[in-house]
Amino acid sequence: MEWCQVRTNPERRHTLLDAAIEVLAREGARGLTFRAVDKEASVPAGTASNYFANRDDLMTQVGSRFYERLAPSAATMTQLTEGPKTRAHIRTLMRDIVERIEAFRTGYLALLELRLEATRRPELRAVLTERVRADMEFNVRNHLDAGLPGDEKSVQLLYLALNWLIVDRLTLPGVFTEEQSQELIDAAVDRLVGP
Structure with missing residues (x-):
């Protein structure tokens, strides 16, 4: 040691x-x-x-x-719990998440590096798995507790869709314009979250 x-x-x-x-x-x-x-x-x-x-x-x-720095602010959490219970509100929240992650570009790129490294390091894989699972559970619980439309699967599918959009925006920014990205976020919410 x-x-x-x-x-x-x-x-x-x-x-x-x-x-x-x-x-x-x-x-x-x-x-x-x-x-x-x-x-x-x-x-x-x-x-x-x-x-x-x-x-x-x-x-x-x-x-x-990375997760400490990206944690939602108290204002964001208030907006989640006290905002309107509509898909339009969820679109706003999802745009905010994507903007926060894009603003911390180096953090997300570092996380991608760590994920690749985790394929070779079991201890790192265990820590990241636990952290991502806890983050997912936190997001699902907050979504459901806030009474927003959609269910656990809606939140999980939004997580998967938006993460790949973020990867493209940060690594190959020419794939989707800013306008296309906003349209894709809106479409993902509209298609994955119930009325």
Whole structure:
């Protein structure tokens, strides 16, 4: 087992994890080294190794950090629960989700890198599987508790459809224009959510 002096400064940890997200998005999993993270975070060499036991630990925590940064705001949650119970409202919420993810482009690209890496790292796969499953359950529960039209399958199918749209928008932005993307979000909601 590797020795490391575990540091607990949460601000520094977040800075390092945010730097790791940027490195992953730009360089891919092979480029994710402690040295690269230290450089990206503009901290002294050896800092990342004081916060993470090894590269696997760093990757696992990066996955969690992505979800922390993308968590819906209190205002978004209020809009979900107190907004109108219509498909039009769901379209607005789905557009907001896509916009938030596109605004955090490097985070989503880093998550894609982690997903690919998870095919080779069982521990990372377990962590990401648990996190994505919890996120899906959170989304379904909030949708149903808010009394919005549609059911569990509607939420799951929207998740699948919009994730691939986001992948295209972030990796091959010329496939769909902004206008086409909005039309596809609307069509997905209209076709997947009941009246």
